[in-house]
Amino acid sequence: MSLPKLKPINFSHQNSSTNLNADIAVIVVDELDLEKGKIKSSELQKLDSEFGGTISNLVSFADFEAKWLQTTSSIAANQKIAKRIILIGAGKKQTYFPARARQVGIKSAEVSLATKSTSVAFYSCSTLLATKEQIVQARLGFAMGVYKYPNSNTNPESLAELETPINLTFVSSLAGCSDALNETKHIEDSINLCRLLQDAPPNVGTPKYVAEHIIEQAAKLNIKSEVWGAQKLREKGFNAMLAVASGSAQEPQFVVLEYTPKNYKKTIAFVGKGLTMDTGGYSIKSPSTHQEGMKYDMSGSAVTLSSFLAIAKLKLPVRVFAIGALCENMIDAHAYRVGDVITTYSGKTIEVLNTDAEGRVVLSDALHYAAKDLKPDYIVEFSTLTGAMVTTFGHIGAGVFAFDKELENIIISAAEATGERAYPLPVWEEVVEDTKGNIADLTNIGNTRGSAGSMVGAAFLNEFVNDIPFAHIDIAGVANDNLSIGYPKKNGAGYGVQLVVGIAKKLAE
Structure with missing residues (x-):
């Protein structure tokens, strides 16, 4: 008997948001980067500008405080990058155990499956994802979150969904990030x-x-x-x-x-x-x-x-x-x-x-x-x-x-x-x-x-x-x-x- 097939994930890496056209953009936000409904981080402010102010609007009006694994979402103002923005909270730690990055990846996969997204942009502007090793853990977490042992009575509709790949693009300018992500495939x-x-x-x-x-x-x-x-x-x-x-x-x-x-x-x-x-x-x-x-x-x-x-x-x-x-x-x-x-x-x-x-x-x-x-x-x-x-x-x-x-x-x-x-x-x-x-x-x-x-x-x-x-x-x-x-x-x-x-x-x- 052959091994069951899993939902395929196509991983890629980009240094910028150019030509993404993703279904959703997942942005991990540190609690320490926000204060009284406003963005403190210059990197997050720059990303907010790219998305036409959608991130700052979510922070201001959606009671998003970036608590651990807190999520919120909105239609993106800049549809050329992504149709919807998903913010995920990383809490307020100064340093993070690698398992935390993996958990954020799992959470991102859950959101992607729940929204039936076939293309996902993942941004690494959080302290949680400040190194290539942490981004690797996020990638592995995403794959773990998508994983599902197929039901032996799977109906045709579910089979079709299983065979539809998810295209996940990591957007990061970290040196060596692309090579590390490629090596992680093994x-x-x-x-x-x-x-x-x-x-x-x-x-x-x-x-x-x-x-x-x-x-x-x-x-x-x-x-x-x-x-x-x-x-x-x-x-x-x-x-x-x-x-x-x-x-x-x-x-x-x-x-x-x-x-x-x-x-x-x-x-x-x-x-x-x-x-x-x-x-x-x-x-x-x-x-x-x-x-x-x-x-x-x-x-x-x-x-x-x-x-x-x-x-x-x-x-x-x-x-x-x-x-x-x-x-x-x-x-x-x-x-x-x-x-x-x-x-x-x-x-x-x-x-x-x-x-x-x-x-x-x-x-x-x-x-x-x-x-x-x-x-x-x-x-x-x-x-x-x-x-x-x-x-x-x-x-x-x-x-x-x-x-x-x-x-x-x-x-x-x-x-x-x-x-x-x-x-x-x-x-x-x-x-x-x-x-x-x-x-x-x-x-x-x-x-x-x-x-x-x-x-x-x-x-x-x-x-x-x-x-x-x-x-x-x-x-x-x-x-x-x-x-x-x-x-x-x-x-x-x-x-x-x-x-x-x-x-x-x-x-x-």
């Missing part, structure tokens, strides 16, 4: 691919479906790739991954991608958890509504595999491996059970105390493969691992459990640059001890059950990386359901794609 494509894979219904987005689409994209770039099915996994001794997959009719898939540029200094492996459906197994999720979002339990693999494609397209000078460990956690007579002891690819044994802590069991094989067979300088793993992480950071940020300070600094620096919130958390030695087993080397949930859940998961995973600098990033709260940070729908978020690319860029410096 990241945007990876975010869209990640979200399409995340949002696929579990009967569609099976392990094989995800693997086939990733390999198809990799082939277009002549990237080295491998996919292992159940037979190869048995031959390799991936008993942990096979145990979790044993109750499913869907064959597990282990995807490995490799990008090796001509010149590089560092090698990194990105590993992703890929449970395309997680019922909890015999430790079944209860109530049943807890299973509703479990198609998103493959988000770690969606992130690592899709962002890898952007890294290859950008031709970054860093060697990168991406691993997706894809399977389902289902229930039948062959499913693994509470009390089972599994011998992993590393040779270490796991006593299963809860079949719903399956992600770390699958990752034990994937991480040891990355460490033993690929031997990278760093390993970074993404997974929707613990509900405890949602309690910690809600649907706003991810937890970073790094076992190497240099790697932690790289990740946090990349998070700050891309606006994908992440925060470092510890793994205390008492928690490491708590993962040790009585009849096996390890237990999969620790012995003090229900305690320090996210930390226990991180400590468990670190047992399989052979002392290679390692970081576990728990994205359970940010993989989907991100209305709290401006995402317009409860879709897959594509969170982590920018972070992965950002980490690779840091290593390429």
